[in-house]
Amino acid sequence: MAAPGAAATDLEVVRGKRAALFFAAVVIVLGLPLWWKTTETYRAPLPYSQISGLNSLQLRLMVPVTVVFTQESVPLDDQEKLPFTVVHEREIPLKYKLKIKCRFQKAYRRAMDHEEEALSLGSIQEAETMFAEPSEQAEGSLTVYVISEHSSLLPQPHFRGEPSSTQPGVQAAFDPQMPLASLTPVFIGYEITFSLLNPDPKSHDVHWDIEGAVRRYVQPFLNALRAVGNFSVDSQILYYAVLGVNPRFDPASSSYYLAAHSLPHVINPVESRLGSSAASLYPVLNFLLYVPELAHSPLYIQDKDGAPVATNAFHSPRWGGIMVYNVDPKAYNGSELPVRVKVDMVRVMEVFLAQLRLLFGIAQPQLPPKCLFSGPKSEGIMSWELDRLLWARSVENLATATTTLTSLAQLLGKISNIVIKDDVASEVYRAVAAVQKAAEELASGHLASAFVASQEAVTSSERAFFDPSLLHLLYFPDDQKFAIYIPLFLPMAVPIxxxxxxxFLETRKSWKKPEKID
Known part of the structure; x- marks a missing residue:
């Protein structure tokens, strides 16, 4: 029979073992999972499979084209075949689909009855109004009128007394053959600054009606482009601001000139005086009107062949343009200095609008034989030019959004301790849905809605990619986590x-101890 002291000792040992096992169970079952869950990096789920599928997304552009025939432009044998619709599909390398609807002009007889009135219009816009359908033409659609070349209804080119949509002779500041780099295809704001540079105010008292010129010429153009971005316009006058490049004197013409190779060196010294780029959060387009000082007048710009540029201006992609405005030499006859100079804003705005069109990638295409484009509107941009710009921007936006989402998915897949918050995940989901919607709208021929969706795709993808919360734990890897918590948990873990x-040793020893047989 065991002694009472030995029984009490055995009971204490059993209690100690149970307490140790209880603490170990609490730490292992409850403590470690709770610690691991509360210290883990939160990563909201992302649509990785859908993002990887964007790389194989085939963009398809559908362009509705309406071909309108007059009766005299189609042979009698073929008139019975109208109207009809044909679909032409091609891939070069972007797949596009042309849905061509051919029909007779319903108002042809009415136009013939008023043929003399149509001739008196003398405007292609008014002639198109006579031939157009009552319904308004949708974005992204084209209408081609087929008129016999012998018809008196054929509209003639008409030029208004407003700034033309294109201006020949605008010299590029760099290689004139290089493709023009477009602006950032994100729906953001652009700041347009018009600056008058008067380096010699003692000789020239320059006045320019920039407010009236912007209101009459620039603002209608920007209103037509309001779907591309938001624009703000300001102006300034800078005195004693020189170009920074000494022009060369030409004895043959008694004038000064700037060679084409020196034009890139003109921008940097002038840009330091503008100050608009440092104060603006948006891309800035600078348009400078430079009145040469009296010692370097007249001043002309030469192209790469040494010939004078007709507009006496040059532009730089993504930056803006500069025009040299020479003072009429007759103004100095019998006049005291400073000479009052009144700038011809029509001539200046023709150049600046042409440069603005080039900066947005709106170039005049080559005319096919016997084809006549609709004339420029007062906005300085035609509807088909705006459609082409929206097509290009939509494709660029989709490419940018796809690249951004793919890069973000690869980054988050490689670095496991980057935090992915719910708002970041929602932006990613929104961007993926917008890309898919834009592709569907382009394939359906809905250009306006496709462009809006592509803008949303770019905006959401870049918000997710540049979200500052992604960098919170980027420099706190797992080894640093263990280095911080081990000194805290080790004193508690050693006794357990x-x-x-x-x-374990006592239990193992008891298993090996042989039982006594009475």
Whole structure:
């Protein structure tokens, strides 16, 4: 029979073992999972499979084309075949689909009855109004009128007394053959600054009606482009601002000139005086009107062949343009200095609008034989030019959004300790849905809605990619986490581990001890 002291000792040992096992169970079952869950990097789920599928997304552009025939432009044998619709599809390398609808002009007889009135219009816009359908033409659609070349209804080109949509002779500041780099295809704001540079105010008292010129010429053009971005326009006058490049004197013409190779060196010294780029959060387009000082007048710009540029201006992609405005030499006859100079804003705005069109990638295409484009409107941009710009911007936006989402998915897949918050995940989901919607709208021929969706795709993808929360734990890897928590948990873990080890040894010893047989 065991002694009472030995029984009490055995009971204490059993209680100690149970307490050690209880603490170990609490730490392993509850403590470690709770610690791991509360210290893990939160990563909201992302549509990785859909993002990877964007790389194989085939863009398809559908362009509705309406071909309108007059009766005399189609042979009698073929008139019975109208109207009809044909679909032409091609891939070069972007797949596009032309849905061509051919029909007779319903108002042809009415136009013939008023043929003399149509001739008196003398405007292609008014002639198109006579031939047009009552319904308004949708974005992205084209209408081609087929008129016999012998018909008196054929409209003639008409030029208004407003700034033309294109201006020949605008010299590029760099290689004239290089493709024009477009602006950032994101729906953001653009700041347009018109600056008058008067380096010699003692000789020239320059006045320009920039407010009236912007209101009459620039603002209608920007209103037509309001779908591309938001624009703000300001102006300034800078005195004693020189170009920074000494012009060369030409004895043959008694004038000064700037060679084409020196034009890139003109921009940097002038840009430091503008100050608009440092104060603006948006891309800035600078348009400078430079009145040469009296010592370097007249001043002309030469192209790469040494010939004078007709507009006496040059532009730089993504930056803006500069025009040199020479003072009429007759103004100095019998006049005291400073000479009052009144700038011809029509001539200046023709150049600046042409440069603005080039900066947005709106170039005049080559005319096919016997084809006549609709004339420029007062906005300085035609509807088909705006459609082509929206097509290009939509494709660029989709490419940018796809690249951004793919890069973000690869980055988050490689670095596991980057936090992915719910708002970042929602932006990613929104961007993926917008890309898919834009592709569907382009394939359906809905250009306006496709462009809006592509803008949303770019905006959401870049918001997710540049979200500052992604960098919160980027420099806190797992090894640093263990280095911080081990000194805290080790003093508590050592007694528990030693107790478990002692229990294991005693249990193992009791298993090996032979039982006594009475």
């Amino acid at each position: 581990l030693l107790s478990l080890f002692k229990i």
